[in-house]
Amino acid sequence: MTIHVEGHPITAREGDTVSAALLASGLDVRRATAVSGAKRLPYCMMGVCFDCLVTIDGVGNRQGCLVPVAEGMQIDIQKGKREIGK
Amino acid sequence: MSAVPKHENYDVVVIGAGPAGLAAAEMTAGFALSTLLLDENAGPGGQVWRAINSTPVKSEALLGSDYWSGAEIAKAARDSGAEIIHRATVWSLDRNLEIGVSVGGGSAFIKAKRVIIATGAQERPFPIPGWTLPGVMTAGAAQTMLKSSGLVPDCPTVLAGQGPLLWLLAAQILRLGGRIDHILDTTPRANYIAALPHAFAFFTSPYFGKGLAMMREVRAKVRVTSGVTELAASGNGKLESVTYVAGGKRETLPAELLLLHQGVVPNVNLAMAAGVEHRWNELQLCWTPVLDAFGNSSIAGIAIAGDGAGIGGAQAAVWRGRAAAGSAIKAARSNAKVSDVSPQLRRAERGRAFLDVLFQPAKQFRIPQGDTIVCRCEEITAKDVLDSVAIGATGPNQLKAYRRTGMGPCQGRLCGLTVTELMAEARGKTPQEIGYYRLRAPVKPIMLSELASLPKNDEATKAVVRG
Numbered sequence: 065m066t067i068h069v070e071g072h073p074i075t076a077r078e079g080d081t082v083s084a085a086l087l088a089s090g091l092d093v094r095r096a097t098a099v100s101g102a103k104r105l106p107y108c109m110m111g112v113c114f115d116c117l118v119t120i121d122g123v124g125n126r127q128g129c130l131v132p133v134a135e136g137m138q139i140d141i142q143k144g145k146r147e148i149g150k
Numbered sequence: 151m152s153a154v155p156k157h158e159n160y161d162v163v164v165i166g167a168g169p170a171g172l173a174a175a176e177m178t179a180g181f182a183l184s185t186l187l188l189d190e191n192a193g194p195g196g197q198v199w200r201a202i203n204s205t206p207v208k209s210e211a212l213l214g215s216d217y218w219s220g221a222e223i224a225k226a227a228r229d230s231g232a233e234i235i236h237r238a239t240v241w242s243l244d245r246n247l248e249i250g251v252s253v254g255g256g257s258a259f260i261k262a263k264r265v266i267i268a269t270g271a272q273e274r275p276f277p278i279p280g281w282t283l284p285g286v287m288t289a290g291a292a293q294t295m296l297k298s299s300g301l302v303p304d305c306p307t308v309l310a311g312q313g314p315l316l317w318l319l320a321a322q323i324l325r326l327g328g329r330i331d332h333i334l335d336t337t338p339r340a341n342y343i344a345a346l347p348h349a350f351a352f353f354t355s356p357y358f359g360k361g362l363a364m365m366r367e368v369r370a371k372v373r374v375t376s377g378v379t380e381l382a383a384s385g386n387g388k389l390e391s392v393t394y395v396a397g398g399k400r401e402t403l404p405a406e407l408l409l410l411h412q413g414v415v416p417n418v419n420l421a422m423a424a425g426v427e428h429r430w431n432e433l434q435l436c437w438t439p440v441l442d443a444f445g446n447s448s449i450a451g452i453a454i455a456g457d458g459a460g461i462g463g464a465q466a467a468v469w470r471g472r473a474a475a476g477s478a479i480k481a482a483r484s485n486a487k488v489s490d491v492s493p494q495l496r497r498a499e500r501g502r503a504f505l506d507v508l509f510q511p512a513k514q515f516r517i518p519q520g521d522t523i524v525c526r527c528e529e530i531t532a533k534d535v536l537d538s539v540a541i542g543a544t545g546p547n548q549l550k551a552y553r554r555t556g557m558g559p560c561q562g563r564l565c566g567l568t569v570t571e572l573m574a575e576a577r578g579k580t581p582q583e584i585g586y587y588r589l590r591a592p593v594k595p596i597m598l599s600e601l602a603s604l605p606k607n608d609e610a611t612k613a614v615v616r617g
Contacts, residue, residue, distance in 0.1 A: 077299065079204050081192075084299045094284050094388070099529045103387045105284035107526070107564075109291035110197055111190060112272045112417070114527065114559035115282075125559065125595060129294075130237075132192050 067137040082128035082139060083109060083116040095142045117142055153235055154253050155260050160186045162478050163249055163262035165240050168196020169464045170456025171268030172227040173471035179232035181479045181486055188238040188251055194224040196270050198464045201298035212325050242591035243424040247451050257600040264451050264478040267421050268471060271414035271457035275564050277518040279382040282526050285389030289319045289411035302328025305406040308392045310334040310381055313509040314361055316411045320368040332403055334394050335376040338512045348504035355501030383408050412511040416458045419561060422589040425449055430582040433506045434461055436567055437586055444477035445470055462499050469495035517571050525565040527558020532572060539576045546570060546587045562587045
């Protein structure tokens, strides 16, 4: 199936989580932390560490490791602090 | 869209569909108690039997017979009549056994006569320099991707740490054609001697033969360095190298992926937020709940089964689930004929003390120093914590006011144990005396709109309306 990362279409395998699909895509999917802007990728992949936080279909701070991919999903990588209204 | 709970009241609500939760739900439903099984993942299995119904890795030999034994228990739970809801996040549980659960973007409150918490374990924090770099992950993370997506490392990869899961993961990665360049074993040499008194029980347990065969399989293919006493990850914006010290010699390895593991610890957030009493476990070096032989906790009606009751492994989790279920069935129907599972549970727990002592992580890998990050969410270092102790922070809850440790999205899951041990050492107290973060609902983030749209009664409205 196809999902969109920052607007770019990528192919994902049905049954994968958003985090697994992002890591397998080969794209630079590192987020930047809200505190210092440091680059991060998922650490635990089992819902504990929250380093997989990602914006899915416009909703921010979702745990990408717990959400299965769905056709047409729009993923945005979080860069730093949240903005009001997003 | 996920299904929401069909009822507002249940005889038994089981939280977590791993080995303990599946076994418990199957049994209570089998005795015709109305049973709801809630689980955060897309399918049953928990961590150890992750993706048991959906894994693309179909060959029996690749994941091993212990993995596939989960299929039968998952099927039995599915056929038991228990209502099972996946992708359901339990964010609240209180001493009145009221449960807040979020499914498909909406929340509901349900009531249970008995609750069995089977939320299992998480990776023990492994706070080394550079552990927040992209490219540093837990062994559990790699195993999750292997089981649910069939993904294995194909870049320069180093495994570091200790414990049975590290060797199991290495064997599975190699069987699937993945790449491991080097294994750094951090098991302290003194542990081998300390574990000897417990060795007989272990050598006569089923774990011994399996463990030895797995280590031989891995050692035949990968370079292994034992006695590692220091470990650091470095790189600019991503992992580039791993530095270690073994036998007093410092070496640096190029690496794009570092998989860390030094055992697992109970996932305490939900149970602690419900008010279940926990105590510091000197052997497993973590918090474990105070329970009776059936898993019943300090709060009437709440039992804990599986690794959340103290690390015991998948087989013990199944029997602990059945013990807790038996107790719930007895409470509901005093004349029910429930068989005593304590002999099976004792057998499954055999050999655990040996593993606990042998794989007790070394102090320098639990209590970091200097600029090493302790709290990943708020980016607080060991030095920051010690500076706060020096100006008066007495324990983890005071430290929140100084440094926000444990107040980020993970709610202390990856810094709590480190903060407790670090502050205990700095203040010359025991971890039990220092204590842990006071945890509160919601134990997982939910949207404010979910809370706002919960049905409310007159009493609740009057409590917040003036005049």
